Amino acid sequence: MDEQKLVCVKCRIPLAPGDVTLTYMGSNFPVKLPKCPRCGLVYIPEALATGKMQQVEAALEDK
Amino acid sequence: MDQKELREQEARCIQENAPGCTAGCPVHVDVRGIVNAVRKGDWAAGAAVFAKTVPFPGIIARICDQPCRQGCKRGEIGDPVAVSALELACVAGSDKPAPRVAALPAKDRRVAVAGAGLSGLTAALELARKGYRVVVFEAGDRPGGSILGIPASRLPRQAIEDDLAIFGQLPVEFRFGAAVGGPGMSLGALAESFDAVFVGVGSAEALCGLGAERGADGNAAIEPATLATGHPKIFAGGSLRRNRDSRSPVASIADGRIAAVSIDRLLQGASLSAGREKEGPYATSLYTNIAGIEPRAAVAAANPAAGYSAEEARLEAERCLLCECRECVKACEYLAHYGSYPRRYVREVYNNLSIVMGIHHANKMINTCALCGQCAALCPNSLDMGEVCLEARRLMVERGKMPPSVHDFALRDMAFSTGEAFALSRHQPGYSSSRFVFFPGCQQAASSPQPVRKMYEFLCGRLEGGVGLMLGCCGAPANWAGREELFRETLLATEKNWEDLGRPTVITACPTCYSMFHHNLPGVPVETLWTLLDRTGLPEGPAGLQAQKLAVHDSCTTRHEASLHRCVRNILSRLGHGAEELPHTRETTVCCGYGGLMLFADREVARKVVARRIGESPTDYLTYCAMCRDNFASQGKRAVYLLDLLFAAGGDDPAARPAPGYSDRRENRARLKRALRRDLWGETVTEPESGVELIIPADVRSVLEDRMILDGDVAQVIVHAETTGDKFEDTASGRFLACHRPSAVTYWVEYSPADGGFLVHNAYSHRIEILY
Numbered sequence: 001m002d003e004q005k006l007v008c009v010k011c012r013i014p015l016a017p018g019d020v021t022l023t024y025m026g027s028n029f030p031v032k033l034p035k036c037p038r039c040g041l042v043y044i045p046e047a048l049a050t051g052k053m054q055q056v057e058a059a060l061e062d063k
Numbered sequence: 064m065d066q067k068e069l070r071e072q073e074a075r076c077i078q079e080n081a082p083g084c085t086a087g088c089p090v091h092v093d094v095r096g097i098v099n100a101v102r103k104g105d106w107a108a109g110a111a112v113f114a115k116t117v118p119f120p121g122i123i124a125r126i127c128d129q130p131c132r133q134g135c136k137r138g139e140i141g142d143p144v145a146v147s148a149l150e151l152a153c154v155a156g157s158d159k160p161a162p163r164v165a166a167l168p169a170k171d172r173r174v175a176v177a178g179a180g181l182s183g184l185t186a187a188l189e190l191a192r193k194g195y196r197v198v199v200f201e202a203g204d205r206p207g208g209s210i211l212g213i214p215a216s217r218l219p220r221q222a223i224e225d226d227l228a229i230f231g232q233l234p235v236e237f238r239f240g241a242a243v244g245g246p247g248m249s250l251g252a253l254a255e256s257f258d259a260v261f262v263g264v265g266s267a268e269a270l271c272g273l274g275a276e277r278g279a280d281g282n283a284a285i286e287p288a289t290l291a292t293g294h295p296k297i298f299a300g301g302s303l304r305r306n307r308d309s310r311s312p313v314a315s316i317a318d319g320r321i322a323a324v325s326i327d328r329l330l331q332g333a334s335l336s337a338g339r340e341k342e343g344p345y346a347t348s349l350y351t352n353i354a355g356i357e358p359r360a361a362v363a364a365a366n367p368a369a370g371y372s373a374e375e376a377r378l379e380a381e382r383c384l385l386c387e388c389r390e391c392v393k394a395c396e397y398l399a400h401y402g403s404y405p406r407r408y409v410r411e412v413y414n415n416l417s418i419v420m421g422i423h424h425a426n427k428m429i430n431t432c433a434l435c436g437q438c439a440a441l442c443p444n445s446l447d448m449g450e451v452c453l454e455a456r457r458l459m460v461e462r463g464k465m466p467p468s469v470h471d472f473a474l475r476d477m478a479f480s481t482g483e484a485f486a487l488s489r490h491q492p493g494y495s496s497s498r499f500v501f502f503p504g505c506q507q508a509a510s511s512p513q514p515v516r517k518m519y520e521f522l523c524g525r526l527e528g529g530v531g532l533m534l535g536c537c538g539a540p541a542n543w544a545g546r547e548e549l550f551r552e553t554l555l556a557t558e559k560n561w562e563d564l565g566r567p568t569v570i571t572a573c574p575t576c577y578s579m580f581h582h583n584l585p586g587v588p589v590e591t592l593w594t595l596l597d598r599t600g601l602p603e604g605p606a607g608l609q610a611q612k613l614a615v616h617d618s619c620t621t622r623h624e625a626s627l628h629r630c631v632r633n634i635l636s637r638l639g640h641g642a643e644e645l646p647h648t649r650e651t652t653v654c655c656g657y658g659g660l661m662l663f664a665d666r667e668v669a670r671k672v673v674a675r676r677i678g679e680s681p682t683d684y685l686t687y688c689a690m691c692r693d694n695f696a697s698q699g700k701r702a703v704y705l706l707d708l709l710f711a712a713g714g715d716d717p718a719a720r721p722a723p724g725y726s727d728r729r730e731n732r733a734r735l736k737r738a739l740r741r742d743l744w745g746e747t748v749t750e751p752e753s754g755v756e757l758i759i760p761a762d763v764r765s766v767l768e769d770r771m772i773l774d775g776d777v778a779q780v781i782v783h784a785e786t787t788g789d790k791f792e793d794t795a796s797g798r799f800l801a802c803h804r805p806s807a808v809t810y811w812v813e814y815s816p817a818d819g820g821f822l823v824h825n826a827y828s829h830r831i832e833i834l835y
Contacts, residue, residue, distance in 0.1 A: 021834040061466030
């Protein structure tokens with residue numbers, strides 16, 4: 001999906017990079033992710049979920 | 064696992080034990096090392112390996128009596144490897160100058176050596192290297208002793224000179240024409256003026272003549288492990304310990320070295336005897352399988368006097384089997400995957416459990432084992448990596464160190480089977496008691512629901528006394544995941560249902576259920592469907608499939624159930640089919656790739672396991688577990704599940720049936736339960752609300768399977784998005800994207816409304832949580 005073309009359906013506005021905190025197994029990571037500037041709905045792209053996020057999950061699980 | 068258990072398990076793997084040649088050699092020459100060097104044509108490397116344990120390589124390579132050849136596995140099927148000839152090729156082919164001797168700093172202790180034969184020279188050399196001042200007393204006029212009697216054609220004098228030139232670099236004093244026992248040189252006098260004495264005078268009579276104590280047999284009393292005599296400062300060895308016809312140059316060398324170690328220990332005040340069990344020759348416990356090795360005659364040198372040419376040596380070295388065990392590693396794709404062998408793996412598991420801070424590198428290895436027991440069945444010492452890995456998993460769970468993602472999917476599937484949607488326990492319709500109860504197993508019902516139903520109906524008609532039905536899960540996934548508590552709970556629930564049914568005999572279709580009950584519910588009588596059918600007769604149905612040969616894949620969880628193996632083959636034969644045996648069959652069978660939940664821990668390894676198994680024969684496979692069949696089918700192998708085969712009609716092709724996906728496996732179980740309740744027990748069954756209509760194209764379906772995302776997960780995301788409005792829209796395509804996190808996993812679905820339902824375009828998931 002093209003991030004530039006995504007809009008939040010409720011707010012009808014395009015996404016913009018914003019501060020998000022991700023958490024797993026007791027570790028928190030502040031990251032910049034596309035989200036709705038008004039309601040805060042966060043978008044996790046497929047490549048991030050199946051790539052970097054999966055690596056981080058595996059690394060934390062093996063700690 | 065504590066240190067003691069670790070050592071016990073490690074010790075059962077004999078892969079690192081010396082091969083027969085090295086163990087049988089009194090000085091433990093690394094023959095495999097020499098062979099490897101010869102194969103590469105690296106003579107200097109071969110000579111260096113040889114010289115590491117043999118002090119006079121030019122002499123020994125020519126006159127060694129080669130006790131190594133007694134232990135050579137090649138010798139069991141023909142000529143043993145010509146070890147000495149290879150050693151000589153290295154010594155002769157190496158043009159490197161003799162290495163410089165690095166002696167330790169000089170000590171002020173003095174040692175006398177009586178006799179300049181091989182044992183005395185070795186003792187003198189070893190002690191001088193350790194820094195002792197050594198005086199060699201020799202009755203003759205030159206060093207060498209009995210080897211001087213060997214014809215020069217066999218042992219050129221130049222070879223002796225070259226090897227003994229090493230003494231020029233060491234503080235060893237030779238006194239020739241000085242016979243111990245002569246005037247003013249009694250053994251007692253030597254022992255008084257030196258700190259220790261080694262006697263290597265060539266004959267036992269001579270030693271006794273010197274006044275050594277005699278043992279019960281009349282010979283001089285010498286302690287074999289240390290070469291100590293009755294006198295605390297005197298040690299003795301070499302040919303004097305042997306009969307004239309069993310003299311051994313290499314044993315003399317070994318004696319010289321053993322005595323040097325003893326004298327060093329004596330002078331350092333250390334124990335003479337501690338930890339010396341493997342200094343001399345011993346029988347190795349290394350197992351090497353030589354089945355299928357073709358005999359090959361030893362290479363004969365074209366010119367025997369000159370020894371092997373480079374090419375001859377290389378050819379002879381090729382005959383060496385480089386003995387090792389690896390029986391389990393050769394058979395198991397999982398064990399082979401990590402490039403080592405159980406002795407190392409056990410240590411890695413132990414280290415992994417011991418880590419307090421840091422990365423647990425062996426987690427994946429521990430969780431990928433099929434726990435199938437093939438290694439134990441093949442291992443000469445029955446080392447079971449499955450036992451080690453399962454114990455490790457239990458400890459990881461106990462300590463909260465089990466990676467949560469590994470078994471999550473499988474345990475949720477198990478919860479589905481033990482939950483309302485599938486679990487059921489009741490008497491045969493019209494009965495109030497049960498003599499038997501059929502427990503088909505969750506995955507048999509998930510894969511093959513119709514034959515499961517037909518089998519239940521058949522058993523009801525065939526067996527007297529009522530056949531109850533229990534649908535559920537035996538708990539194997541919890542067991543394999545190391546979830547002891549959950550496993551026990553599941554077993555107890557089954558046991559409770561069994562008691563409520565009046566303690567009937569349990570008939571399982573699934574080999575794993577059989578194994579779980581048999582080993583964990585000792586009070587519950589259990590039999591497999593297959594042994595029962597073989598005993599009581601098969602269902603009579605329409606003309607079955609045309610007679611064919613099927614390669615039997617035995618289930619790993621019942622590898623020790625010989626009667627089951629026999630009955631399955633009987634059934635096959637009664638159906639008119641032939642049985643082909645795979646290379647690993649019956650008690651040494653291979654896991655299908657599902658056991659131990661390996662598939663969930665490392666899909667790559669599981670795929671390799673399946674690929675190897677299905678590559679073993681082009682014949683269609685026969686399994687008596689539906690899960691095994693589905694694993695093979697999922698990688699394109701034609702395989703028939705025995706239950707399908709029993710009910711197959713002429714035109715059917717049960718080997719071609721695709722493996723159902725994860726969602727279908729659930730749906731099949733739920734539907735079977737509803738159909739049985741409705742049709743057999745005459746209950747009013749409400750079909751589940753249709754919910755969301757999903758349209759899933761084939762390519763998306765395979766993505767969902769690959770990512771282990773169920774239709775139910777997808778439906779939940781869409782329902783959540785449509786009711787809350789929390790979703791994104793791609794303004795270019797008009798598709799929606801939404802996520803939902805029902806418990807530990809966040810699912811994302813890309814979809815668009817279509818035909819009153821939803822067309823699914825993609826789905827993915829992650830476990831990391833968004834905190835916003």
